[in-house]
Amino acid sequence: MLKFIKHHMDTISGIGIYPVISFVLFFSFFLGMLWWIRSVSKGHIAHMTALPLVEDLNTNDSVHHAN
Numbered sequence: 779m780l781k782f783i784k785h786h787m788d789t790i791s792g793i794g795i796y797p798v799i800s801f802v803l804f805f806s807f808f809l810g811m812l813w814w815i816r817s818v819s820k821g822h823i824a825h826m827t828a829l830p831l832v833e834d835l836n837t838n839d840s841v842h843h844a845n
Contacts, residue, residue: 787793
């Protein structure tokens with residue numbers, strides 16, 4: 779089955795550019811993420827880290843007012 783697929787892929791002209799485009803997109807994404815990690819402030823990281831642990835007071839207030 780792989781030979782059948784490979785044969786059809788070989789007959790398509792210009793198909794060699796797709797792996798290059800995929801690699802460039804993949805590499806660009808991770809370079810962008812690395813740049814973002816290096817440029818984001820430490821305060822933002824600390825805030826985002828603490829979010830799951832902080833109780834949301836606005837949600838608790840709205841529940842009490844609904845009763």
